[in-house]
Amino acid sequence: MKQILLITDGGSNVGDSPVVAAAQAYAEGITVNVAGIVDEGTIGEYGATEIAEIAKAGGGISRIVTSGQLSRTVQMMTRQTIAGSIRQAVNQELRQLFGVENVGALPPTKRSEVVKVMEEMEETMSLSVALLIDASASMKPKLHAVEEAIRDLTLSLQAREGKSQVAVFHYPGNSMDEICVLDSEWTTYASKIGTLFGKIRMKGTTPTGPAILQAVDYIRETCGNISSEPMDARQSSARSVSNGVRSDYVV
Amino acid sequence: MPPGTLLRGKWHGKTYRLEKLIGLGANGQVYLATSNGYKCAVKLGLDAADLQGEANILAALDHAEKKRRPFLLDVDDALIGGREVPFYIMRFVPGVPVNAFLQKHGAQWVGVVGYRLLERLVQLHEAGWVFGDIKSDNVLVGEYGKLELVDYGGMSAIGRSVRQFTEIYDRGYWSAGGRTADAAYDWFSVGMLWLHALDRKRLLHLTKTLLPQNRNPEELMKLVRSNSRLKPLESWLEKAFSGRFEDTRDAAKQWREAVQHPQKSKSQASGQVPVWMASLFAAAVVLSLSVAAVWLFQ
Numbered sequence: 001m002k003q004i005l006l007i008t009d010g011g012s013n014v015g016d017s018p019v020v021a022a023a024q025a026y027a028e029g030i031t032v033n034v035a036g037i038v039d040e041g042t043i044g045e046y047g048a049t050e051i052a053e054i055a056k057a058g059g060g061i062s063r064i065v066t067s068g069q070l071s072r073t074v075q076m077m078t079r080q081t082i083a084g085s086i087r088q089a090v091n092q093e094l095r096q097l098f099g100v101e102n103v104g105a106l107p108p109t110k111r112s113e114v115v116k117v118m119e120e121m122e123e124t125m126s127l128s129v130a131l132l133i134d135a136s137a138s139m140k141p142k143l144h145a146v147e148e149a150i151r152d153l154t155l156s157l158q159a160r161e162g163k164s165q166v167a168v169f170h171y172p173g174n175s176m177d178e179i180c181v182l183d184s185e186w187t188t189y190a191s192k193i194g195t196l197f198g199k200i201r202m203k204g205t206t207p208t209g210p211a212i213l214q215a216v217d218y219i220r221e222t223c224g225n226i227s228s229e230p231m232d233a234r235q236s237s238a239r240s241v242s243n244g245v246r247s248d249y250v251v
Numbered sequence: 252m253p254p255g256t257l258l259r260g261k262w263h264g265k266t267y268r269l270e271k272l273i274g275l276g277a278n279g280q281v282y283l284a285t286s287n288g289y290k291c292a293v294k295l296g297l298d299a300a301d302l303q304g305e306a307n308i309l310a311a312l313d314h315a316e317k318k319r320r321p322f323l324l325d326v327d328d329a330l331i332g333g334r335e336v337p338f339y340i341m342r343f344v345p346g347v348p349v350n351a352f353l354q355k356h357g358a359q360w361v362g363v364v365g366y367r368l369l370e371r372l373v374q375l376h377e378a379g380w381v382f383g384d385i386k387s388d389n390v391l392v393g394e395y396g397k398l399e400l401v402d403y404g405g406m407s408a409i410g411r412s413v414r415q416f417t418e419i420y421d422r423g424y425w426s427a428g429g430r431t432a433d434a435a436y437d438w439f440s441v442g443m444l445w446l447h448a449l450d451r452k453r454l455l456h457l458t459k460t461l462l463p464q465n466r467n468p469e470e471l472m473k474l475v476r477s478n479s480r481l482k483p484l485e486s487w488l489e490k491a492f493s494g495r496f497e498d499t500r501d502a503a504k505q506w507r508e509a510v511q512h513p514q515k516s517k518s519q520a521s522g523q524v525p526v527w528m529a530s531l532f533a534a535a536v537v538l539s540l541s542v543a544a545v546w547l548f549q
Contacts (some may be wrong), residue, residue: 104299108264108326112310115303123411126255148463155423159412159430180410233368 001127002030002223004083005216006054007146008134010047014172015179018050021212022058024090030219031085032058033077036224037067037142052190054208067145068073071152078121078153079127086121096141124164128186128223129153135170137202145167147196154190164188167195167218170205171211186222208243252282252331258338260327267293267340274388276404278302283343290343293325299328299337306339308403322403341540344399346391350448358449358480362510363396365445370505371400372437376499380406380433383413385440386420387447407432419443419458427468427492435494438502442491446471449480454546468492484509 004025012018022032022119036043036051043051043064055062062246065073091102094114100106103114131153135148140219150168156166165188171180257458267284273470279296309323325340337494346352353360361461368390375382382389383405391399404417413430422428422439430436446454449514461470475481475488487502487509489495496502 102299104328104335108303108328111299111303113324115300115307118300119304119307132468144463152423156412156430160383160430161411166506208290 001059001082001125003078003127003129004030004032004058004132004135004212004219005078006131006132006148006208006212007037007070007074008034008047008051008206008208009138009139010043010134010140010206011050012206014037014205014207014210016209016213018212019057020071020209021209021216022054025212025216026057026059026230028220030058030216031059031060031081032140033078033081034058034062035070035073036062036064036231037139037145038071039142045051052060054212061091063188066158069141070149074149074153082122082125083118084128086118086125088119094126107216114213122158124162127157127160128165128167128219129157129168130219131168132180132211133168133170133183134206134208135197135198135200135202136172136206137204140202142152143200145196150196151190151193154183156186158190167222168193169211169215169218170200171199171214172205172207174201179207180214182218252280252295256329256331256419258327258336260325260330261296261335262327263325265325265327265340267291270422271294274402275403284340286340292341293338294341295336295338301544302326302337305404308406309339309341312378312380312406313404315380326539334500342384344391344401346393346397346399348387349390349392349398349444350387350451352392353448360392360396361445361480362506363451364390364392364398365441365506365510366503367396367398368441368444369499369506371398371439372434373503374501375406377415378435380407381409381413382432382437382440382532383407383432384415384417385391385437385444387444390444409433411426416440417455419447425468425471427543428494434499437493438491438496438499441502442471442488443502445484446474446481447489450478453478494514515535 027031032054034055037049048064051062061077063073063077068249087103094100094102094106103111106114110219131150139228150166154166157166165186167182167186168184169180169182173179173181184193187193252269254270254542256269258269265286267286269282269284272280273282273283273292279294280303282293282295284291284293303326305339306323313321313323320342322341323339324342328337330334333459349364354456371525372382382400383403388399389402391401393399405413409432411432413432413436416430418424420440420443422436423430427439428435430481457470458476471492472489475485479487487505490505491502496505
């Protein structure tokens, strides 16, 4: 399973629409989650709407939190996304094989067996998370919290039985034609992620859309051709129930 | 949900009457309930698969520990206000969280409660499980320090990732190791449990002021060494924070020794002259010298 996790504090202001970019990512089998950080003041209606829209288009979850809550939120979103996509796939099978709507419609004894299989998959499926960090000027005071959250997430993923890897990007890059910078290539171990954002020169622009597309390129090039996961392919034919299911676990 | 609400199980047909809300979790609520006059605990959730995952853990635990009364009594769905709500029923466990117990009955109970906790963990660990989410709220203490663990949402098979944890009790948070379930993960949280119980203010202050990169067990040991109630546990806590017991039986054995024979620290104390005695002596010297001086200059 592939995920992009965008951490930002406001609206994009340069280049392609991030909502379209997230939809493109999802079409290539990559789920996009968004954590919006709001410390002092508000994130603004425009920023908040955009954050929600990006996640929706990317088939993921969005949350707006303070930097103190970031570690916990990032972990929770990553876990929920894994669980959610497995649940979707399993519900799909249940519909086709038994004609029941979802796991909850099974009697408790059968439910117990299905849930065991689902948890086994959650623990063992391989996972790649590309973290995409908005490093525009206003994010500067929050980068410590971001670094901490990345380290904490990696530590948790490292404990999973399945293969897990994390890569880190920040944007904007240092020059006009550099949209984003790869800070850390795929790694499994929290200890391998060095100091991330030591030398960043903070700039004002926020090219979120182009940055998402670049992360998609990186995932495509490094993880081989991403065949859309079966549940994504079938989703379109499966009425519009998938939306309802997804919002079920996004509490 | 108001007290008196009736849950009628859709699959197994049993009826439960909610009496009182006793806990709020991330994924549901726990009520005290009655069924045919018997007390039990009900966990109501939002998501059937989520709740079933927890019920599965309890069922596995009951299966592994057949000699005691089972925790899990029923799993079912009920129709409440037109919505289908999944729930499961547990044996009601009386008792209060360990911090509340110590506040009421005093810190002299730490030894017994701590020993019982480690004995419980010996059972879990030897059955191949790690509890994971050890914290005050999940360690209920009853009469005379009798103890039961509740909320098995964090329980994980050894070698898997820890399913649920609480930040300040977490080994990873304090850069003292990973989040793979092993016995040492629980030892660490037990150490934090006592630090939290006996030096809560300074621990919370530390978590607020310390930069993330400086969080490490040595900072915790500084608190231990400068607290008279934690000092006798120093060598036990040091081993808990660094995972240096042979196994959980060894941890329990060393705990018993630490709380029953705290002579080391006592004998050290008696070797030193108390401050009041030393200052009295100094005052006496000054007084006699000045008397001598007055006598000389006369």
